[in-house]
Amino acid sequence: MPLLPMKFPALLAVIAIAGALTTTATGAATAQPEQESSPTLRIATRNFLPPYIYEDAKTGIEVDLVNAVFKDTGFDIEYVQLPRIRMISSFEDHQLDGILTQNVTASDTGCATSSYIEHQNVGLTVKSRHLELQSFEELRNYAVISFSGATRYLGEDFRNAVRGAKRYTESGDQGTHISLLYKGRFDVAVGDNWILRLAQKRYFDRTGEKLELEAHPIMPPSQYVARFHDQAVCDAFDAALAKIQHNGTYAEIWAGYRARIYVEAGMDAPYP
Numbered sequence: 445m446p447l448l449p450m451k452f453p454a455l456l457a458v459i460a461i462a463g464a465l466t467t468t469a470t471g472a473a474t475a476q477p478e479q480e481s482s483p484t485l486r487i488a489t490r491n492f493l494p495p496y497i498y499e500d501a502k503t504g505i506e507v508d509l510v511n512a513v514f515k516d517t518g519f520d521i522e523y524v525q526l527p528r529i530r531m532i533s534s535f536e537d538h539q540l541d542g543i544l545t546q547n548v549t550a551s552d553t554g555c556a557t558s559s560y561i562e563h564q565n566v567g568l569t570v571k572s573r574h575l576e577l578q579s580f581e582e583l584r585n586y587a588v589i590s591f592s593g594a595t596r597y598l599g600e601d602f603r604n605a606v607r608g609a610k611r612y613t614e615s616g617d618q619g620t621h622i623s624l625l626y627k628g629r630f631d632v633a634v635g636d637n638w639i640l641r642l643a644q645k646r647y648f649d650r651t652g653e654k655l656e657l658e659a660h661p662i663m664p665p666s667q668y669v670a671r672f673h674d675q676a677v678c679d680a681f682d683a684a685l686a687k688i689q690h691n692g693t694y695a696e697i698w699a700g701y702r703a704r705i706y707v708e709a710g711m712d713a714p715y716p
Contacts, residue, residue, distance in 0.1 A: 488531040555678040586631035587611040641709040
């Protein structure tokens with residue numbers, strides 16, 4: 445008996461089913477696998493603090509170093525800029541995956557990386573006042589202002605010294621420290637030499653006022669680590685840090701900013 449011609453819609457259905465079976469049998473050769481996105485780490489960093497952090501954490505010594513570290517680790521990173529105290533609380537409450545610029549002894553939350561950045565903190569005074577300042581202990585003789593969290597980050601010797609100071613205050617806005625030194629409200633500003641020098645330049649640009657300042661090297665450089673909740677991230681960070689230190693990327697980043705700072709801050713000689 446001859447086969448009857450198939451209706452056109454039914455024929456299309458048969459073709460579709462056959463095509464589906466063929467695709468399944470051949471392993472879906474034309475299908476494109478979905479790309480897995482890299483995990484994103486939300487990392488706490490400081491607010492605007494040249495030369496380490498510039499606007500929106502897009503550049504700066506610290507930003508460039510950390511970007512270079514994470515470049516080939518398989519992680520994407522998102523910076524969350526916060527005041528230092530909120531950085532710590534947000535990380536310790538597990539609201540963020542990591543935190544930058546931490547004294548290794550200041551916390552035991554999560555895991556600590558190797559030291560990746562240092563700050564040369566100094567005592568800065570108005571030179572015309574001829575103040576004697578050669579050690580931590582001499583801070584007791586003066587009214588001192590420093591950055592928020594300094595007593596936590598600069599160690600026990602610093603804490604003991606400022607505990608007996610004539611007056612001691614911490615302020616998150618280091619740009620105001622220059623103004624307070626000029627006005628004689630404080631005798632000594634303790635902080636990173638580069639941060640304070642660039643703050644002095646911004647103050648001059650805004651007011652036209654400039655006094656010569658003297659940097660007193662009363663402490664060794666402060667070494668800082670990053671912290672993460674995941675040990676695998678700490679391990680990846682350390683391996684990548686060693687790589688960029690070995691291939692010259694790390695030194696190149698520092699050298700570029702060092703030259704820029706001397707020009708911007710009007711510093712006559714490299715310090716430190």
